[in-house]
Structures are given as C-alpha cells and as structure tokens.
Amino acid sequence: MLHHLKAFLQDLTAEPPLHAPHGPEQLRLAAAALLAEAARVDGRVDPEERRAVVRLLRERFGLGEDEAAELAALAEQRAAQSVQYFGFVDVINRHFTPDERIGLIEMLWEVVHADGRPDALQASLMRRLAGLLHVSDPDSGAARKRALARLQAG
Template sequence: MFDRVLSFFRDLPAGMTGAGTLHADDPRVAATALLYHVMNADGVRQDAEWERLKDVLSQAYGASGTELDALVTAGEKAEREAIDLYAFTSVLMRRLDEPARVEFIRLMWEIVYADGEVHELEDNIIWRVAELLGVARHDRIAMRRQVAGAKTGDASDEQV
C-alpha cells in the first residue's frame, strides 16, 4: 500500500536543489501544503502525525536534512499564505492522473490516522480535497477504510 503512495510522489517532478526552487505551484509543495493542512486541522499537531509526514516526504523524495526541511518549510509557508485549498488542488489536478489522485487521498488518510484519531475537521478537509481533485466518493471512502483497517485491524468506525 505504501509503495503505491510513494510511486505517487515519484511521479512528481524531481530534482529538488534547495529552498530557492520550491514554489507553491510546484506539485511537491502543493502536496506537502495539503498534508500539512490536514495534519493541523484539529488544532493539535501530534508527534505521530508530524513524524509520519516527514517520513513520507523523506521516503518519497529521498530527501533528508536541509532538503527535507526546505520542502516542509515551503509547504508550511504555502499553506499559511493560501486563502483556499484550490490553489493546491489545481496544481495536483494538472499533474496527476486519476489513480494518483486517489492515492493522494489515501496518503491524507495515512497522516490523519497516524495519531489513531479522526477529528471531524480532518474528515471534512479530506472530503473537500477529494471533491476538488475529482476523486469519487466511493474511492475516498475505500481509501479511508483501507487505512483505518490497517491501523485498527478493522474499519467498523467508518463514517460516510
């Protein structure tokens, strides 16, 4: 499952050479900003969510140290400056095919479930992002069930 998520990131343009090349219209920054946004939706940044975010970005790009810090900083800055989610989802819509967009929704659920809890604001953000990315309702729910099942052993807490 995680391999498919990593392939999503690998399909995005590579060649990060430092913070100077990272802009909000870079799909890596757009993806990081959305992940950062959902991570902070409940107003509490759990260490497990933060570590999961950094782990995913590190594995996806082979980034570590200053490169990883630059990507996270660029995503955080872009998220703080954004007035809506469309700025980021439109970048991903231009660059990703449908299966990659579904995988991105799975990745968002991975970040949300990292702390073992789903806040209604996190759920709502993923719903909105999925809508903006053209991800069908059944795919969004299937991704949630898969991630929840992997974390808890079953997905019986599913809300629609």
C-alpha cells in the same frame, strides 16, 4: 529543490504551459502543501502528524530525511499563512492522473489518522479534497482503508 518549492508556493495562480510535463517534483510540492493542511486543519499539528508528513514525503518520493523535513516545514509554514488550498488542488487537477490523485488522498488519510484522533474538521477537509480532486467516495474510502492498514502495520 527549495528554490523550486518557494517559487511554486509563491505563485500558485500562474498558468502553466499547456503541454508542460508533470514530474515527481510537482507532485512533491503539491502533496507537501496539502499534507500540511491536513495536519493543521484541526488547529494543531501533533508530533505524530508531523512525523507522518515527513515519512510519507520520504517514502513516496525517495527524499532524504533532511530534504523531506525541510520540504514539510516549508509547506507547513505556507499552509499556516494561506487562507485557501484551492491553488494546490488546481495544480494537481491540471497535471495528475486519477491514480496519482487517489494516491495523494491515501497519503492525506494517513496524516489525518497519524495521531489516532481524527476529528470532524479533518473528516470535512477530506470530503472536500476528495470532491475537489475528483476522487469518488468509494475510491476515497478504499484509500482510507489502505492508509489505516499501513498505520496499524507500523
């Protein structure tokens, strides 16, 4: 899996075949990169945010703990080196359904709220990502409420 992730992160601008199937691996790769960006946009990655990213990757994609942690670490490293996240957004928009994009927004909200201190930079990122992923304000708001409920439930 790491080979695929490294290849994906190294060449985000490559044009995929028109009818390329999208599978769980592509969603994992794109989701990990955006989750890492959501965790770091405020200039720090808190332990709670890092744990939330690993947990979300593990739970949502059926990864083992080590595999999820490795994917999260690599995505975090790439996000720290990247000056933009539009390549990740483009991949998601080309290959994923509206429901999959809403699910990703929900995951992002969970990371943003994981440390209990969402800030203006994270809120701004979420508004930008929701718009870029063509997720409406009501859908993003509902995803945020679901993420908060899940965090409060423990």
